[in-house]
Amino acid sequence: MSTNNKEIRIGFYICHCGTNIAGVVDVDKIREFIAKKDNVVVSRNYKYMCSDPGQELIQKDIQEHRLNRIVVASCSPLLHEKTFRNTLEKAGLNPFYLQMVNVREHVAWVHSDNEKATEKAKALCNAAINRVRYNKPLEKKRVPFHQDVLIIGGGIAGIHSALILASAGKKVYLVEKKPTIGGHMAMFDKTFPTLDCAACILTPKMSAIKENKNVVLWTNSEVIKVEGYVGNFKVTIKRNPRYVREDLCIGCGQCIESCSYKEAKYPDEFNLGLSKRKPIYIPFPQAIPNSAIIDDKTCIHFKMGKCKQMCLSACERNAIDFNQKEELREIQVGAIIVATGFKIYDPQKEPEYGYGVYPNVYTSLEVERLINASGPTAGEVILRDGTKPKSIGIIHCIGSRSEKANKWCSRVCCMYSLKLAYLLKKHTHAEIYNFYIDMRTPGKMYEEFYDRLLMERVHFIRGKVAEVTDISLVKEEEGKLILRVEDTLASVIRRIPVDMVVLSVGLEPSEDTQKLAHILNIGLSAEGFFQERHPKLAPVSTFSEGIFIAGCCQGPKDIPDTVAQAGASAAEAMAMIDAGYFEIEPITAHVLDEFCSGCKSCINICPYSAISYDESKKKVFVNETLCKGCGTCSATCPSGVMKQNLFEDDQILNEIEGLLVYE
Amino acid sequence: MSEQNWEPKIIAFFCNWCTYTAADLAGVSKLSYAPNVKIIRVMCSGRVDPQFVLYAFANGADGVLIGGCHPGDCHYSEGNYKTLRRISLLKKMLTQFGIEDDRMRLEWISGAEGEKVKTVINEMTENIRKLGPLNIPEKFITWDRELEKRNRGSEYKLRV
Numbered sequence: 001m002s003t004n005n006k007e008i009r010i011g012f013y014i015c016h017c018g019t020n021i022a023g024v025v026d027v028d029k030i031r032e033f034i035a036k037k038d039n040v041v042v043s044r045n046y047k048y049m050c051s052d053p054g055q056e057l058i059q060k061d062i063q064e065h066r067l068n069r070i071v072v073a074s075c076s077p078l079l080h081e082k083t084f085r086n087t088l089e090k091a092g093l094n095p096f097y098l099q100m101v102n103v104r105e106h107v108a109w110v111h112s113d114n115e116k117a118t119e120k121a122k123a124l125c126n127a128a129i130n131r132v133r134y135n136k137p138l139e140k141k142r143v144p145f146h147q148d149v150l151i152i153g154g155g156i157a158g159i160h161s162a163l164i165l166a167s168a169g170k171k172v173y174l175v176e177k178k179p180t181i182g183g184h185m186a187m188f189d190k191t192f193p194t195l196d197c198a199a200c201i202l203t204p205k206m207s208a209i210k211e212n213k214n215v216v217l218w219t220n221s222e223v224i225k226v227e228g229y230v231g232n233f234k235v236t237i238k239r240n241p242r243y244v245r246e247d248l249c250i251g252c253g254q255c256i257e258s259c260s261y262k263e264a265k266y267p268d269e270f271n272l273g274l275s276k277r278k279p280i281y282i283p284f285p286q287a288i289p290n291s292a293i294i295d296d297k298t299c300i301h302f303k304m305g306k307c308k309q310m311c312l313s314a315c316e317r318n319a320i321d322f323n324q325k326e327e328l329r330e331i332q333v334g335a336i337i338v339a340t341g342f343k344i345y346d347p348q349k350e351p352e353y354g355y356g357v358y359p360n361v362y363t364s365l366e367v368e369r370l371i372n373a374s375g376p377t378a379g380e381v382i383l384r385d386g387t388k389p390k391s392i393g394i395i396h397c398i399g400s401r402s403e404k405a406n407k408w409c410s411r412v413c414c415m416y417s418l419k420l421a422y423l424l425k426k427h428t429h430a431e432i433y434n435f436y437i438d439m440r441t442p443g444k445m446y447e448e449f450y451d452r453l454l455m456e457r458v459h460f461i462r463g464k465v466a467e468v469t470d471i472s473l474v475k476e477e478e479g480k481l482i483l484r485v486e487d488t489l490a491s492v493i494r495r496i497p498v499d500m501v502v503l504s505v506g507l508e509p510s511e512d513t514q515k516l517a518h519i520l521n522i523g524l525s526a527e528g529f530f531q532e533r534h535p536k537l538a539p540v541s542t543f544s545e546g547i548f549i550a551g552c553c554q555g556p557k558d559i560p561d562t563v564a565q566a567g568a569s570a571a572e573a574m575a576m577i578d579a580g581y582f583e584i585e586p587i588t589a590h591v592l593d594e595f596c597s598g599c600k601s602c603i604n605i606c607p608y609s610a611i612s613y614d615e616s617k618k619k620v621f622v623n624e625t626l627c628k629g630c631g632t633c634s635a636t637c638p639s640g641v642m643k644q645n646l647f648e649d650d651q652i653l654n655e656i657e658g659l660l661v662y663e
Numbered sequence: 664m665s666e667q668n669w670e671p672k673i674i675a676f677f678c679n680w681c682t683y684t685a686a687d688l689a690g691v692s693k694l695s696y697a698p699n700v701k702i703i704r705v706m707c708s709g710r711v712d713p714q715f716v717l718y719a720f721a722n723g724a725d726g727v728l729i730g731g732c733h734p735g736d737c738h739y740s741e742g743n744y745k746t747l748r749r750i751s752l753l754k755k756m757l758t759q760f761g762i763e764d765d766r767m768r769l770e771w772i773s774g775a776e777g778e779k780v781k782t783v784i785n786e787m788t789e790n791i792r793k794l795g796p797l798n799i800p801e802k803f804i805t806w807d808r809e810l811e812k813r814n815r816g817s818e819y820k821l822r823v
Contacts, residue, residue, distance in 0.1 A: 117698060521740065544738075605745060
């Protein structure tokens with residue numbers, strides 16, 4: 001391991017980060033220790049290295065002292081490596097001559113013993129000095145950026161992102177798994193706290209999707225494969241058959257009328273099974289595309305193979321096509337926005353609430369449909385036996401803030417429970433009881449809405465309901481559902497008989513989140529939602545460049561926050577597209593040609609098929625555009641001649657030695 | 664360093680996307696853990712060449728920890744599977760050299776598992792504290808001396 005020591009001039013800088021680092025690590029001691037090392041020309045400590053004066057300090061030193069290697073000991077390289085690389089670049093030095101030491105996240109913030117923390121920081125800094133000698137100048141690669149965008153999920157987030165990008169003239173593929181776009185928002189009756197009708201504000205946007213020439217809408221479709229990289233994704237989409245041609249169908253409903261099933265007998269997904277549909281149906285009146293769909297699991301033609309096919313003859317536009325097959329479509333896009341939303345918590349996991357046992361226990365989403373004028377009861381709130389409830393109990397935090405179920409607060413339940421309390425009172429004039437643990441109403445006009453409800457004679461009982469039961473103890477309880485609860489404000493155990501129970505269920509990652517995370521190669525947070533790149537400063541980015549997340553797939557949130565994230569994702573994608581190119585890290589692998597023995601060990605190990613064998617030379621070569629820089633080939637090469645830029649053996653071995661041997 | 668104030672020296676190789684991020688998260692969350700583990704960042708746990716592990720032991724490490732993404736979650740699709748294969752073989756070899764099993768550990772830690780970084784580091788530090796110092800560099804000196812005695816005149820050394 002030799003390097004021309006004479007030429008190397010290292011500048012070392014340790015950051016105080018206010019007191020974040022300097023409060024634990026003895027920065028003066030580190031500075032003095034490093035100053036004595038070979039080739040170190042400048043060794044300094046400074047309050048904030050990332051500040052302008054901090055960066056100027058480095059630039060000035062580079063020029064005055066002819067420094068050609070820089071080590072900055074500060075926070076995580078994941079945070080400020082780009083900052084300091086730019087600093088080097090500004091001073092005319094190749095940015096890859098930088099080595100960072102993480103003495104904040106990995107030292108100062110996790111160790112309280114100052115002496116031991118300083119000792120560890122010393123080792124880390126020593127290792128960086130050792131390593132930086134072997135850093136080489138590298139050139140960033142620019143790859144052209146494909147102009148089209150894929151949006152996965154056609155809820156309010158996907159719709160909003162699509163419309164923004166389309167209005168900027170970008171071609172958008174909007175892919176939705178269900179037969180219609182609209183997502184959960186289309187199922188809601190009113191939205192809090194303004195009480196404007198969800199359909200009234202959503203459906204114009206849904207129509208705009210259909211009208212917009214820049215949007216290619218594929219419903220009933222799923223993303224099954226994503227290859228390539230930022231700016232150049234190759235995506236395979238499976239389009240499931242609808243058996244009705246969207247381009248011909250005008251949604252007149254003649255086919256549904258004439259279906260061999262005279263009565264609708266299958267649970268209607270859109271109304272959560274509270275009403276029935278036929279095998280051929282339109283999900284809801286304002287569905288986009290407003291086209292019928294045949295469910296091949298219930299249609300007689302598909303089940304038995306013999307049906308009079310009345311729908312076929314009823315359709316004047318010949319839109320019905322029993323021969324449609326699933327199709328695979330391949331598209332090229334530059335960026336991907338994931339907006340796959342959420343699923344509601346299944347309250348059957350907690351049998352004490354009686355969901356699925358007592359017919360008059362509903363989830364909040366079912367109640368949204370019951371209140372809705374286009375819902376199963378045309379907006380009339382009636383129980384399963386047709387009677388109107390005279391008393392209703394709304395139980396908050398079902399599946400949320402619980403050690404048994406999900407630990408997180410689902411953020412929207414308090415507010416939608418208040419909204420449902422208001423709407424149920426309007427519709428039924430029943431006595432309404434809200435059972436809450438804490439009332440959480442942060443948001444514009446949210447607390448005011450809670451205040452209003454307090455005035456509207458809705459009862460609020462602070463306490464987690466222990467049980468919903470139909471076992472009555474007194475005459476007044478007979479035939480009712482009794483909620484047993486500790487009223488923690490009055491310190492009494494109460495039994496409250498009601499006719500109807502509403503379970504305010506929490507939000508969970510939607511079904512295919514994990515599968516999609518694998519397809520897209522993006523991470524999941526501990527709760528199973530998609531992981532953002534930084535919780536505060538990169539809330540819609542992921543660890544895969546060019547892939548963004550918006551809405552509830554990132555974590556529970558209300559409609560305003562979802563729309564804000566959707567806008568942010570669109571803007572972030574636009575910024576990349578309009579640059580026209582993307583700079584990728586030059587951390588790719590290359591072979592030292594003369595020493596390659598042609599053993600081909602590396603070829604099979606490469607997950608991207610970036611390595612090929614040259615028959616004429618009897619050696620391998622790396623396609624640098626395909627290589628993503630994992631370095632696995634480098635670890636495999638028995639001759640040690642497969643090199644990964646910035647992670648070469650010399651660099652890592654010297655780092656190891658630097659951590660262990662010093663003083 | 665004398666036996667009494669000996670502290671385990673552990674070198675860790677953490678992948679950029681999961682475990683290094685988790686260690687950053689542990690920092691941001693101010694989780695306190697043993698200062699004995701020093702982390703080297705690699706893009707993928709698949710980059711960890713067995714010679715890195717051997718080199719660490721040869722230079723005085725008492726333990727080596729490798730952290731990668733959970734199986735199926737690798738940023739480079741399958742780098743961590745390759746690590747698993749390599750490290751399993753290396754473990755067999757190390758035990759034959761008399762280096763105890765607990766001195767090398769492979770862990771899957773996702774970017775969200777800051778807490779696990781803390782637990783694994785603390786556990787490993789304690790396990791190695793129980794095993795005591797490995798001290799390969801000193802052993803090299805002794806072995807070289809013995810070799811020298813045996814083959815006087817020969818240039819051969821265990822460690823170059």
